[in-house]
Amino acid sequence: xxxxxxxxxxxxxxxxxxxxxxxxxxxxxxxxxxxxxxxxxxxxxxxxxxxxxxxxxxxxxxxxxxxxxxxxxxxxxxxxxxxxxxxxxxxxxxxxxxxxxxxxxxxxxxxxxxxxxxxxxxxxxxxxxxxxxxxxxxxxxxxxxxxxxxxxxxxxxxxxxxxxxxxxxxxxxxxxxxxxxxxxxxxxxxxxxxxxxxxxxxxxxxxxxxxxxxxxxxxxxxxxxxxxxxxxxxxxxxxxxxxxxxxxxxx
Amino acid sequence: xxxxxxxxxxxxxxxxxxxxxxxxxxxxxxxxxxxxxxxxxxxxxxxxxxxxxxxxxxxxxxxxxxxxxxxxxxxxxxxxxxxxxxxxxxxxxxxxxxxxxxxxxxxxxxxxxxxxxxxxxxxxxxxxxxxxxxxxxxxxxxxxxxxxxxxxxxxxxxxxxxxxxxxxxxxxxxxxxxxxxxxxxxxxxxxxxxxxxxxxxxxxxxxxxxxxxxxxxxxxxxxxxxxxxxxxxxxxxxxxxxxxxxxxxxxxxxxxxxxxxxxxxxxxxxxxxxxxxxxxxxxxxxxxxxxxxxxxxxxxxxxxxxxxxxxxxxxxxxxxxxxxxxxxxxxxxxxxxxxxxx
Ligand SMILES: Nc1ncnc2c1ncn2[C@@H]1O[C@H](COP(=O)(O)OP(=O)(O)OP(=O)(O)O)[C@@H](O)[C@H]1O
Ligand SMILES: [Mg+2]
Numbered sequence: 001x002x003x004x005x006x007x008x009x010x011x012x013x014x015x016x017x018x019x020x021x022x023x024x025x026x027x028x029x030x031x032x033x034x035x036x037x038x039x040x041x042x043x044x045x046x047x048x049x050x051x052x053x054x055x056x057x058x059x060x061x062x063x064x065x066x067x068x069x070x071x072x073x074x075x076x077x078x079x080x081x082x083x084x085x086x087x088x089x090x091x092x093x094x095x096x097x098x099x100x101x102x103x104x105x106x107x108x109x110x111x112x113x114x115x116x117x118x119x120x121x122x123x124x125x126x127x128x129x130x131x132x133x134x135x136x137x138x139x140x141x142x143x144x145x146x147x148x149x150x151x152x153x154x155x156x157x158x159x160x161x162x163x164x165x166x167x168x169x170x171x172x173x174x175x176x177x178x179x180x181x182x183x184x185x186x187x188x189x190x191x192x193x194x195x196x197x198x199x200x201x202x203x204x205x206x207x208x209x210x211x212x213x214x215x216x217x218x219x220x221x222x223x224x225x226x227x228x229x230x231x232x233x234x235x236x237x238x239x240x241x242x243x244x245x246x247x248x249x250x251x
Numbered sequence: 252x253x254x255x256x257x258x259x260x261x262x263x264x265x266x267x268x269x270x271x272x273x274x275x276x277x278x279x280x281x282x283x284x285x286x287x288x289x290x291x292x293x294x295x296x297x298x299x300x301x302x303x304x305x306x307x308x309x310x311x312x313x314x315x316x317x318x319x320x321x322x323x324x325x326x327x328x329x330x331x332x333x334x335x336x337x338x339x340x341x342x343x344x345x346x347x348x349x350x351x352x353x354x355x356x357x358x359x360x361x362x363x364x365x366x367x368x369x370x371x372x373x374x375x376x377x378x379x380x381x382x383x384x385x386x387x388x389x390x391x392x393x394x395x396x397x398x399x400x401x402x403x404x405x406x407x408x409x410x411x412x413x414x415x416x417x418x419x420x421x422x423x424x425x426x427x428x429x430x431x432x433x434x435x436x437x438x439x440x441x442x443x444x445x446x447x448x449x450x451x452x453x454x455x456x457x458x459x460x461x462x463x464x465x466x467x468x469x470x471x472x473x474x475x476x477x478x479x480x481x482x483x484x485x486x487x488x489x490x491x492x493x494x495x496x497x498x499x500x501x502x503x504x505x506x507x508x509x510x511x512x513x514x515x516x517x518x519x520x521x522x523x524x525x526x527x528x529x530x531x532x533x534x535x536x537x538x539x540x541x542x543x544x545x546x547x548x549x550x551x552x553x554x555x556x557x558x559x560x561x562x563x564x565x566x567x568x569x570x571x572x573x574x575x576x577x578x579x580x581x582x583x584x585x586x587x588x589x590x591x592x593x
Contacts, residue, residue, distance in 0.1 A: 112583065113586065144574075144583055148584070149587070159558065161561070164560050164562055165562055165566065165567065169570040169571055169574075172567065172575075173571055173574050177583070177587055178584070178591070180591070192551045193551075193555065193558065195555070197555050198555065201558065205562065
């Protein structure tokens with residue numbers, strides 16, 4: 001059964017795009033066929049991590065949502081970033097970065113049935129095992145759709161007072177949407193906090209499984225979205241922690 | 252009679268027979284060795300029995316064994332009864348010091364007590380025999396008996412016991428090989444070898460320019476005193492030396508235990524880290540390491556303790572219902588159900 005995994009956070013900049021990209025790459029490395037959709041129509045960004053030049057993307061998710069093309073045309077094979085020993089496949093469905101395209105979708109909105117159909121077609125056409133949905137932060141209509149479609153929802157938060165309240169609302173709303181599986185991921189934790197104590201505290205506060213605590217990594221900042229952390233630093237503590245999350249959500 | 256007492260008596264008597272036979276043998280065949288110190292290895296028997304079986308068994312072995320030995324040798328079973336008591340004491344005293352109090356001889360301190368108790372037992376035994384003779388028996392004449400009887404008896408037993416009892420206890424597993432005991436055993440071995448060799452060479456030198464029988468005995472006597480004096484001084488020095496060498500390791504061990512238990516200030520290392528040698532360096536590094544671990548531990552605990560996840564539950568409920576209690580949301584939920592059902 002192909003699985004749709006949405007990555008969300010209440011606040012911006014929590015590491016959604018990076019986490020989605022890293023998990024997708026790890027799975028592709030293991031030989032799976034993995035797709036990633038950028039539903040952050042307002043501020044797309046994940047294409048940067050996959051090294052896809054927007055100029056090379058003749059069609060985007062926006063075009064599909066307006067009925068200008070079918071979804072297959074907006075799917076780009078980005079497997080080359082996996083390196084020479086690639087075994088699986090990695091695909092990206094980008095959002096348009098043109099301001100006109102962005103404004104238009106935001107103005108008219110789109111229908112969840114269409115989105116779901118698009119995902120279904122892409123999964124079938126490219127024989128995907130996993131489809132990751134990168135989202136815009138906050139709880140607007142579009143992100144609610146992504147949550148509603150997901151089989152598994154990963155909610156990111158930082159160990160920061162700013163993130164706690166909104167995350168609590170997000171968890172309850174997602175629960176109301178009856179998401180089958182939901183995990184919290186704590187990102188950018190200082191090394192000293194990366195113990196079971198923090199995970200336990202978060203799990204107890206939100207009454208929700210914690211898939212892992214990811215340490216803040218200076219190397220990640222140095223990378224500056226110019227690559228996939230797990231591919232460049234597989235043996236770092238962050239690399240291993242992301243690997244741990246994957247194992248946790250795979251079962 | 253309670254079974255323990257029976258066991259002690261039985262063991263004492265059995266070993267007494269062995270000891271007596273060995274004594275009578277060495278009364279017949281005087282074995283040559285270092286000057287005045289005759290080779291009388293069997294003295295280690297009552298001592299070892301006292302330590303391993305029971306102090307009283309050691310006493311019985313020494314006492315009864317001496318009776319048996321004298322009887323077989325034709326001295327008359329109870330003529331020199333003061334020496335029976337002396338032998339009994341030699342079996343009793345090391346047992347009193349070690350049997351119950353030191354179950355494992357694994358430190359220099361324990362080894363020092365063992366060896367000290369052996370030498371003391373010989374002195375006490377011979378001293379008692381001399382006093383009893385002086386009070387009741389009058390076989391000895393003073394000071395003539397000193398070089399011919401009293402000192403040889405003490406020196407022989409002390410040196411033999413000193414060498415052989417540790418050997419027996421090692422075989423019996425009572426002496427446990429540790430860094431400390433290995434070192435002190437090695438030094439003791441070297442000490443004994445060198446002293447016996449020195450004593451031997453003094454003997455030969457004396458034989459070379461032999462003037463008179465009296466002079467020879469006199470010189471042997473001096474050689475023996477010097478040898479045993481060196482043995483005792485050397486041993487005490489070795490004990491101090493080895494303790495100085497290994498005490499820091501024990502302190503480091505205790506410090507490591509403290510860190511394991513979560514105590515990071517280590518006053519027990521102060522003396523060690525003041526040393527200029529390798530162990531001092533190790534101790535200083537250990538202190539620094541413990542300090543760092545402690546700091547990290549503290550800051551971690553502080554951070555986890557300070558970490559408060561406060562959530563305003565009322566606000567949360569309001570925000571959730573603002574989203575959930577809308578037609579849009581209800582429709583979305585319906586659709587999501589349909590997707591998942593499909
Ligand atoms: N574990 C980490 N350690 C250090 N830096 C991190 C970590 N995770 C993410 N970052 C950095 O945080 C920034 C935001 O990451 P990312 O773009 O993945 O977040 P996002 O949630 O997708 O943001 P947005 O809400 O804007 O889409 C990036 O600069 C990224 O390099
Ligand atoms: Mg993003």
